[in-house]
Amino acid sequence: MVKKTLDVRVDYVSRVEGHGNIVVEADGDQVRNVRFEVTEPPRFFEAMLAGRPYAEAPLITSRICGICSNGHTLASITALENALEVSPSNQTRLLRRLLLHGETIQSHILHAYFLVAPDFFAVDSVIPLVGTHPELIKRALRLKKLGNDICEVVGGRAVHQVAATVGGFTKTPTDEQLVHLSRRLDDSGEDIEATVELFAGLELPDFSRPTEYLSLKSGARYAFFGDLILSSAGDITPVRHYREKVKERVVGHSSAKHCASNNETFMVGALARLNNGWGNLGEAAQAAAERLRLRENQHNPFANTLAQVAETVHCVEDAGNLIRELLDNRPPDDLLPVSPKEGHGVGAVEVPRGTLYHEYSLDREGRITAANLVIPTGQNLANLEMDMRQFAPTVLPQGVEATERAMEMLVRAYDPCISCSTHVIDIREMRP
Amino acid sequence: MTVVNIQADTKLHLESPFLPAPAEIVRKDRLNDTETLYQLRLADGTELGQLPGQFVEVSVFGIGEAPFSVSSSPTRGDAFELCIRRVGDVTSALERLALGEHIGIRGPLGRGFPLEQMRGRNVLIIAGGLGIVPLRSLITNILDEREDFSNVTILYGCKTPKELLFRDELNRWQAREDIDFRITTDIAEPGWKGNVGPVTTLFRRLAVDPRNTVPVMVGPPVMFKHVVKQVLACGIPEDRIILSLERRMKCGIGECGHCQINGIYVCQDGPVFTYAELKRLEEAML
Amino acid sequence: MYEALQVHKRPRVAIFELASCAGCQLQILNLEDELVDVLGLVEFVYFKEAMSNSSDEYDLALIEGSVTRESDAEKCRTVRERATLVGTLGSCAYPVGIPGLKNHGDVEAAAGIVYGEKADLFASHPVLPVDAVIDVDFRVLGCPIDKKDFLETLTALLLGRKPPSPTYPVCVECRIAENSCAFDRGETCLGPFTRAGCGALCPSYGGRCYGCRGPADDPNVLSMQALLEEHGLTPEQIAADFALYNGYERGA
Amino acid sequence: MVDRVMTKSALAESLEQLAATLHVAAPVEEGGRVMFRRVRYAAELANHYLPTMLPPTKYARPPHEELLRFSWAEGPRVEPVFEAEEIVIFGVRPCDMHAFDLLDQIFSEENSDGHYQARREALTLIGMECLEPCDEHSFCRSMGSLEATGGFDLLLSEMGDGYYVRVGTAKGRALIGTFQDAREAVYEDRKRLRKTCLRRESQFEHRLEDTYDELPRVLADSEDSLLWDVLGEKCLSCGACTNVCPTCFCFDVHDDVNLDLKSGRRRRHWDSCQLEEFAMVGTGESFRQPRNLRVKHRFNHKGRYLMERYGVPGCVGCGRCARDCLVGISPIEVFNQLKGQPVER
Numbered sequence A: 001m002v003k004k005t006l007d008v009r010v011d012y013v014s015r016v017e018g019h020g021n022i023v024v025e026a027d028g029d030q031v032r033n034v035r036f037e038v039t040e041p042p043r044f045f046e047a048m049l050a051g052r053p054y055a056e057a058p059l060i061t062s063r064i065c066g067i068c069s070n071g072h073t074l075a076s077i078t079a080l081e082n083a084l085e086v087s088p089s090n091q092t093r094l095l096r097r098l099l100l101h102g103e104t105i106q107s108h109i110l111h112a113y114f115l116v117a118p119d120f121f122a123v124d125s126v127i128p129l130v131g132t133h134p135e136l137i138k139r140a141l142r143l144k145k146l147g148n149d150i151c152e153v154v155g156g157r158a159v160h161q162v163a164a165t166v167g168g169f170t171k172t173p174t175d176e177q178l179v180h181l182s183r184r185l186d187d188s189g190e191d192i193e194a195t196v197e198l199f200a201g202l203e204l205p206d207f208s209r210p211t212e213y214l215s216l217k218s219g220a221r222y223a224f225f226g227d228l229i230l231s232s233a234g235d236i237t238p239v240r241h242y243r244e245k246v247k248e249r250v251v252g253h254s255s256a257k258h259c260a261s262n263n264e265t266f267m268v269g270a271l272a273r274l275n276n277g278w279g280n281l282g283e284a285a286q287a288a289a290e291r292l293r294l295r296e297n298q299h300n301p302f303a304n305t306l307a308q309v310a311e312t313v314h315c316v317e318d319a320g321n322l323i324r325e326l327l328d329n330r331p332p333d334d335l336l337p338v339s340p341k342e343g344h345g346v347g348a349v350e351v352p353r354g355t356l357y358h359e360y361s362l363d364r365e366g367r368i369t370a371a372n373l374v375i376p377t378g379q380n381l382a383n384l385e386m387d388m389r390q391f392a393p394t395v396l397p398q399g400v401e402a403t404e405r406a407m408e409m410l411v412r413a414y415d416p417c418i419s420c421s422t423h424v425i426d427i428r429e430m431r432p
Numbered sequence B: 001m002t003v004v005n006i007q008a009d010t011k012l013h014l015e016s017p018f019l020p021a022p023a024e025i026v027r028k029d030r031l032n033d034t035e036t037l038y039q040l041r042l043a044d045g046t047e048l049g050q051l052p053g054q055f056v057e058v059s060v061f062g063i064g065e066a067p068f069s070v071s072s073s074p075t076r077g078d079a080f081e082l083c084i085r086r087v088g089d090v091t092s093a094l095e096r097l098a099l100g101e102h103i104g105i106r107g108p109l110g111r112g113f114p115l116e117q118m119r120g121r122n123v124l125i126i127a128g129g130l131g132i133v134p135l136r137s138l139i140t141n142i143l144d145e146r147e148d149f150s151n152v153t154i155l156y157g158c159k160t161p162k163e164l165l166f167r168d169e170l171n172r173w174q175a176r177e178d179i180d181f182r183i184t185t186d187i188a189e190p191g192w193k194g195n196v197g198p199v200t201t202l203f204r205r206l207a208v209d210p211r212n213t214v215p216v217m218v219g220p221p222v223m224f225k226h227v228v229k230q231v232l233a234c235g236i237p238e239d240r241i242i243l244s245l246e247r248r249m250k251c252g253i254g255e256c257g258h259c260q261i262n263g264i265y266v267c268q269d270g271p272v273f274t275y276a277e278l279k280r281l282e283e284a285m286l
Numbered sequence C: 001m002y003e004a005l006q007v008h009k010r011p012r013v014a015i016f017e018l019a020s021c022a023g024c025q026l027q028i029l030n031l032e033d034e035l036v037d038v039l040g041l042v043e044f045v046y047f048k049e050a051m052s053n054s055s056d057e058y059d060l061a062l063i064e065g066s067v068t069r070e071s072d073a074e075k076c077r078t079v080r081e082r083a084t085l086v087g088t089l090g091s092c093a094y095p096v097g098i099p100g101l102k103n104h105g106d107v108e109a110a111a112g113i114v115y116g117e118k119a120d121l122f123a124s125h126p127v128l129p130v131d132a133v134i135d136v137d138f139r140v141l142g143c144p145i146d147k148k149d150f151l152e153t154l155t156a157l158l159l160g161r162k163p164p165s166p167t168y169p170v171c172v173e174c175r176i177a178e179n180s181c182a183f184d185r186g187e188t189c190l191g192p193f194t195r196a197g198c199g200a201l202c203p204s205y206g207g208r209c210y211g212c213r214g215p216a217d218d219p220n221v222l223s224m225q226a227l228l229e230e231h232g233l234t235p236e237q238i239a240a241d242f243a244l245y246n247g248y249e250r251g252a
Numbered sequence D: 001m002v003d004r005v006m007t008k009s010a011l012a013e014s015l016e017q018l019a020a021t022l023h024v025a026a027p028v029e030e031g032g033r034v035m036f037r038r039v040r041y042a043a044e045l046a047n048h049y050l051p052t053m054l055p056p057t058k059y060a061r062p063p064h065e066e067l068l069r070f071s072w073a074e075g076p077r078v079e080p081v082f083e084a085e086e087i088v089i090f091g092v093r094p095c096d097m098h099a100f101d102l103l104d105q106i107f108s109e110e111n112s113d114g115h116y117q118a119r120r121e122a123l124t125l126i127g128m129e130c131l132e133p134c135d136e137h138s139f140c141r142s143m144g145s146l147e148a149t150g151g152f153d154l155l156l157s158e159m160g161d162g163y164y165v166r167v168g169t170a171k172g173r174a175l176i177g178t179f180q181d182a183r184e185a186v187y188e189d190r191k192r193l194r195k196t197c198l199r200r201e202s203q204f205e206h207r208l209e210d211t212y213d214e215l216p217r218v219l220a221d222s223e224d225s226l227l228w229d230v231l232g233e234k235c236l237s238c239g240a241c242t243n244v245c246p247t248c249f250c251f252d253v254h255d256d257v258n259l260d261l262k263s264g265r266r267r268r269h270w271d272s273c274q275l276e277e278f279a280m281v282g283t284g285e286s287f288r289q290p291r292n293l294r295v296k297h298r299f300n301h302k303g304r305y306l307m308e309r310y311g312v313p314g315c316v317g318c319g320r321c322a323r324d325c326l327v328g329i330s331p332i333e334v335f336n337q338l339k340g341q342p343v344e345r
Ligand SMILES: Cc1cc2nc3c(=O)[nH]c(=O)nc-3n(C[C@H](O)[C@H](O)[C@H](O)COP(=O)(O)OP(=O)(O)OC[C@H]3O[C@@H](n4cnc5c(N)ncnc54)[C@H](O)[C@@H]3O)c2cc1C
Pocket: B055, B064, B065, B066, B067, B068, B069, B070, B082, B083, B084, B085, B086, B087, B088, B089, B090, B091, B092, B130, B133, B134, B245, B246, B247, B248, B249, B271, C162, D281, D282, D283, D284, D285
């Protein structure tokens, strides 16, 4: 057999958030080099935070990413509250979980229906589906809107919410709003059902590569917030020691940094959470996960999209529970007074794409002296490249185009949020 | 909200001063690069019934509404004319409309020229630039009832000969023996044989009888400043000097406040004023 | 100028992303109730966040994000050449938004803080708004853009009309919303300086205005500064406050 | 019409009954601000009285109001929109009733503006007399609007643990007919009312050095006052003062188009003479661009132009504009300084 050199290059992978290129260089089916290049313009968030008053951090870091903006806000708030030793009220905690569920729903639906589904229908985007599958599109839009409306009710708007702040919420939703939302959640049953049905029918590429899965842990709850990092390897690390578990390095082909745990790559995100928290899913979500055959596919990165669908079911279910709990006991106004002081804090939140860490040091006036932000996509990049390396040879024989498509699909399965990932660094002192 | 149908519920008869009447574009003549003359007819077949100097609010639905002087004389039948310069949203959208399409008309609005007080007197009309548009209505009316007026003098000035509007009519007016019609342009162009210089230069060679002359002027603010000075110098009293102002307006009926200059509303109290009414008003910019 | 799209039945729209959070593009996808109608009015031909296929032939270009490197500027110039109308989306493109915070410090140091020794790998220059690089015909403001604004802009352009944009400051909308004024609570606010259009969203949720839409047409900057000083801010703090969203200095 | 007397608790009960089926709006306190809001229970009502952020005239003249609906799918079709909700406004203070009177004159008598009339007709005003001044910013007595002279359907005056109720209109009479325990007023009640009113008179000082009918002259004499320049430097042109003013009525008009691009609506929105764009003319400049001229225009409009036009003051002395001005521009100070107090830069 003649060995031919094959270079696959996809510039600017579409239907993912941000700018990234795929490079596969191969001799025959021998893969020489595989890279996922992040070409997103760098934005220097840690540097920009230097010297700013702490209260601005949630607002600034929210602008790291429009899709998980509220996740950034919440991670930032959590870190700051740890630094300032503020312990928010129960109502605040419930509202924050609700807000995050809203974002998770909208992000997962966006990813599954708008970004991934076109691959399975062999179209370039969701737009042709508007004509061919109008019901599917309407359903996707309804569910996405449900997620966004949760954010809007709790946070004032869907992208870059305005109500959550250090110490609580500057304004809380009215009972009427919550009751209305709860009715809408109850009414979404059919759409949820149809969504599970749709994605359960999709053929995943036959691929499996066990890796380490990391996610937050919080008692017996399916955790989106938590103080502990759980590894599928069995170990548990307190969030405040996250650096011991999640090690970052700058690589030349990427304006995003890569991460490793114990020098090995690892995965975060829906599949990781599911693999670590299967038993904590809500009832309906457990059933959905079965139907989506997630057990069989637990080491198949393409199953990440299915895990997102299962999580969507969980979030809708849990959002309803949260609202009932909120309505049971409405304290009038529980925004805590916060006074600036010197401190240091880490906060972690499970955003749609995985564990997000924010870490700040504050001076006596509450100004930020140092910040470190570790973004899920950055944590996944190294693992993604490992997957690409193992997956590429299985598709290379089908030619360049097929390889391109397959590699793009793999990248997309990770739901990378590239603009998020372009600013990560070892902590160091910064001038205010 | 519980919306009650007021019409049905009470004896109140509600009217919307904002409700335009549909009017059809029956003719469209491009006069210039930027000006178009529109002939319009109200869809219900009624006459507009304007006085020279009055204006209408024109709606292009979805774009907006803007005021324009009626340029045709009430003496000329059931269609009316607007001469419109393309400057922005409404005026551009108007240009895109075809013959037979409809626009909305509110009006006639405002106070027109004091035609009755002018009858039997000498009339001195001074037009600067687009000022000829409302004055064309007055001039046509006067010419159609020529015997009602004594001497009629018309001075018309533009920046360049290219900008002169209504050329056919200008020629006809020029040809008439019973009026004194003079044109000038600020800047000459090759082939231009007429007077060069601002409108005020036409003035010098004019014999004005201060006892019996009504001067009427419409033009840009700078023109007012100079012409008013000259008319006053002729000895014409302030309350007989007639001028028409232009301000942006949103309602045309004295509610919205935009055209208010000091205590008066241009739309309602004007657009035609005497100099005496305006001279102390700083915001009239005279 | 705004009539330019009148010759096309279904104008082709391209959306480009520079340094940004992509939230403004997301807001377009968030038009759940209107998206299908919008797709009937225009044809998206370049929208990387949502589509794989793309085309270089478009009538209306929307640029999201700030210009942080020469390649971004070059992209803007190409887009300006190809498109009939060019508009921007969001605060990053105008006034310069959060990416412009970098201008407040030192660029080299910024690269060093984030990327350590490998900082030179990611060459970048001071952050510029899009209109500092090319002429822009209109802008949809906000961080992120407001969905209603976006639709109003789109329909205006499709009808050949200038897109609406308030010229007045946020306080106008804030009073109408009957909010408690941040100044009355002892805080400060950039509402009197900032262009309205958001419906005073942040103050309505108990916050303050950070200036995301850039200055109103006619802000009284001196009086504004005096007001902030009266409320306890130092000149440095005032400068930092303005720099959050307005970190690009425009020529007077 | 016969006056009535009610106890406070009876009134509260009657209001709640009314609110069960109707939109009843009343001053409600929230975070230190008082606002007219829909209420259902008497307990929601604000205890102390400060003029509300926005005046109750907002119900007759909302910030955004639909005027027309149109479509041009098959030839132009356009229809006016007259929308109104029946609202009983409880606790309208005399200053605001005077403001209603002025607006009625402008939108009903001067112009037959059906959009305003429809809303106005659907309002029932339950006035509440002021017995003590609300704060240092109000100067209603100087503007002649401390006394409720009309505009109300019912007018309440607090007397001990009850109210003296005057009936202003047939609407008011019908309404009080539905209130429980409203007995007819007798001589003793009237005597008590007179005493209360007398006592009130001394509580309210004249805060202006002039009475309102002198303001037009004072303002006319102040065309060139240095004060306008001083204020022009301070004013933020934020429009707060005009938005909160019960007698401000300027507006802008815009078309909104639906996504079919074939139909839409025309709406009016509050506008303000303090904003630069307001007085733009053709060439794109404003004939009132300098801030000092804009401020001067506002005070002239309030103290002089409306007076000259309608014979009633254009300001009712509620003090809202001063209360909400971030740089402390107050009509009391302005009018008094024009009168002759020294102007300081
Ligand atoms: C009483 C009265 C009579 C008028 N008669 C005529 C007439 O007979 N013929 C005619 O062509 N115009 C006339 N105008 C001017 C006309 O109203 C404006 O040109 C028109 O409102 C512009 O509308 P637009 O939507 O096209 O412009 P916009 O999109 O609103 O504005 C575009 C540009 O035009 C300028 N502009 C806005 N308003 C005016 C204005 N009032 N005058 C000049 N430029 C303006 C703006 O500053 C802007 O630069 C009259 C105005 C008034 C008040």
